[in-house]
Amino acid sequence: xxxxxxxxxxxxxxxxxxxxxxxxxxxxxxxxxxxxxxxxxxxxxxxxxxxxxxxxxxxxxxxxxxxxxxxxxxxxxxxxxxxxxxxxxxxxxxxxxxxxxxxxxxxxxxxxxxxxxxxxxxxxxxxxxxxxxxxxxxxxxxxxxxxxxxxxxxxxxxxxxxxxxxxxxxxxxxxxxxxxxxxxxxxxxxxxxxxxxxxxxxxxxxxxxxxxxxxxxxxxxxxxxxxxxxxxxxxxxxxxxxxxxxxxxxxxxxxxxxxxxxxxxxxxxxxxxxxxxxxxxxxxxxxxxxxxxxxxxxxxxxxxxxxxxxxxxxxxxxxxxxxxxxxxxxxxxxxxxxxxxxxxxxxxxxxxxxxxxxxxxxxxxxxxxxxxxxxxxxxxxxxxxxxxxxxxxxxxxxxxxxxxxxxxxxxxxxxxxxxxxxxxxxxxxxxxxxxxxxxxxxxxxxxxxxxxxxxxxxxx
Amino acid sequence: xxxxxxxxxxxxxxxxxxxxxxxxxxxxxxxxxxxxxxxxxxxxxxxxxxxxxxxxxxxxxxxxxxx
Numbered sequence: 001x002x003x004x005x006x007x008x009x010x011x012x013x014x015x016x017x018x019x020x021x022x023x024x025x026x027x028x029x030x031x032x033x034x035x036x037x038x039x040x041x042x043x044x045x046x047x048x049x050x051x052x053x054x055x056x057x058x059x060x061x062x063x064x065x066x067x068x069x070x071x072x073x074x075x076x077x078x079x080x081x082x083x084x085x086x087x088x089x090x091x092x093x094x095x096x097x098x099x100x101x102x103x104x105x106x107x108x109x110x111x112x113x114x115x116x117x118x119x120x121x122x123x124x125x126x127x128x129x130x131x132x133x134x135x136x137x138x139x140x141x142x143x144x145x146x147x148x149x150x151x152x153x154x155x156x157x158x159x160x161x162x163x164x165x166x167x168x169x170x171x172x173x174x175x176x177x178x179x180x181x182x183x184x185x186x187x188x189x190x191x192x193x194x195x196x197x198x199x200x201x202x203x204x205x206x207x208x209x210x211x212x213x214x215x216x217x218x219x220x221x222x223x224x225x226x227x228x229x230x231x232x233x234x235x236x237x238x239x240x241x242x243x244x245x246x247x248x249x250x251x252x253x254x255x256x257x258x259x260x261x262x263x264x265x266x267x268x269x270x271x272x273x274x275x276x277x278x279x280x281x282x283x284x285x286x287x288x289x290x291x292x293x294x295x296x297x298x299x300x301x302x303x304x305x306x307x308x309x310x311x312x313x314x315x316x317x318x319x320x321x322x323x324x325x326x327x328x329x330x331x332x333x334x335x336x337x338x339x340x341x342x343x344x345x346x347x348x349x350x351x352x353x354x355x356x357x358x359x360x361x362x363x364x365x366x367x368x369x370x371x372x373x374x375x376x377x378x379x380x381x382x383x384x385x386x387x388x389x390x391x392x393x394x395x396x397x398x399x400x401x402x403x404x405x406x407x408x409x410x411x412x413x414x415x416x417x418x419x420x421x422x423x424x425x426x427x428x429x430x431x432x433x434x435x436x437x438x439x440x441x442x443x444x445x446x447x448x449x450x451x452x453x454x455x456x457x458x459x460x
Numbered sequence: 461x462x463x464x465x466x467x468x469x470x471x472x473x474x475x476x477x478x479x480x481x482x483x484x485x486x487x488x489x490x491x492x493x494x495x496x497x498x499x500x501x502x503x504x505x506x507x508x509x510x511x512x513x514x515x516x517x518x519x520x521x522x523x524x525x526x527x
Binding site for chain 2: 299301302305306308312323336337339340343344345348350351352355356357358431
């Protein structure tokens with residue numbers, strides 16, 4: 001069994017690496033050992049970059065021993081969703097079409113993390129081309145939820161491999177991409193933290209697109225602080241725009257924070273277990289001195305629908321040449337979903353882009369009444385693979401999709417478990433560039449609860 | 461016309477040829493998309509609002525004309 005250090009959060013292991021108490025080489029090797037032991041059950045990785053990871057860890061160790069410590073990510077083993085380009089390491093987007101794709105250049109976001117000393121341990125499994133939420137990948141294997149000993153439940157998606165790998169302590173943190181919730185949903189389903197930042201806060205350059213105007217790159221980690229540390233090293237925008245910064249601050253007090261609850265939306269589609277966990281979380285916020293404010297806004301369903309339309313139109317446009325030339329190379333569900341995009345008229349796509357502008361204005365008014373808006377992250381705890389029907393699958397991003405259309409930051413933090421022991425996530429959304437506020441609030445909630453300390457049985 | 465035939469007609473416009481049996485299987489998805497379209501068409505958007513592609517601009521200035 002890998003040593004205890006693989007379970008430690010980045011915030012605790014980084015000082016030990018800095019003080020030379022922990023060797024990055026030993027840490028990376030321990031994660032590789034864990035992958036070797038259990039990933040045949042999870043299929044959370046498409047490519048494990050063992051040799052590269054050891055080489056990078058040795059380099060980190062050498063630098064640290066010579067007094068050149070780069071910061072909190074130096075020598076930390078990280079995984080990337082296999083849609084993020086890595087120079088010399090194949091990047092498949094979970095597809096057969098790109099099975100032999102070896103990029104010449106790193107994606108901008110990985111350049112940043114690598115320059116901060118992050119070690120690439122591997123490329124994670126995902127729903128093909130990020131177009132789906134089960135991570136039931138027909139080409140690289142079905143990624144399983146580490147909380148389900150039977151292996152029958154989805155890890156969420158499309159960044160399901162990143163969610164499963166982080167939850168199972170196979171890496172310290174990972175990146176995913178989020179077009180309608182693909183960072184937050186697997187974070188919720190795997191019992192970890194996922195952040196979708198403000199649109200364009202993190203560069204998408206070198207990330208294979210699904211939907212250009214909805215795609216975001218976001219961090220996934222076992223604690224709020226770790227996810228914030230990752231995001232802090234990923235930012236590609238003027239930090240002056242961030243009134244709360246990114247990292248949780250010691251002086252943040254949740255008392256008086258106004259948490260908005262959109263009437264008729266937060267409980268419109270979630271099952272009783274998700275609803276119960278969410279309401280307990282609200283009670284915890286209440287005890288922390290937050291003010292729960294009910295908000296009247298009747299258009300969330302329609303905003304969600306607009307996001308779906310923008311998403312499928314852009315995805316079908318990107319994929320059209322491949323659909324025409326290599327239709328058989330797609331898995332059935334993705335090919336069929338992309339075909340649906342041909343049936344939507346251009347004027348409806350354009351209308352939905354205008355709806356986005358309208359919706360952003362509506363949300364500015366909502367954020368005048370509340371500092372953050374809370375909701376469940378998913379409609380139900382991670383379902384079984386065979387429990388997702390095509391038409392139901394279209395609505396699976398009901399709670400997460402609106403934040404993508406709006407471009408506002410949103411995160412998922414664990415808030416409980418189902419009676420079957422499957423994690424449940426709470427979503428907090430904030431106004432543009434105010435991810436720091438949601439992060440601080442989530443960090444305070446996490447400190448008041450124990451959910452983040454639970455590890456899946458596969459780690460035992 | 462039956463829903464699956466409407467769907468097939470749409471696909472034919474774009475020269476997407478798939479078996480009728482598959483078209484029938486996918487018809488619930490097609491109907492869901494039609495429902496999304498119906499829902500979004502009910503949002504009356506002010507004439508001044510542009511279909512900005514750049515959310516960065518929207519985030520800073522709101523959804524109306526930048527000028």
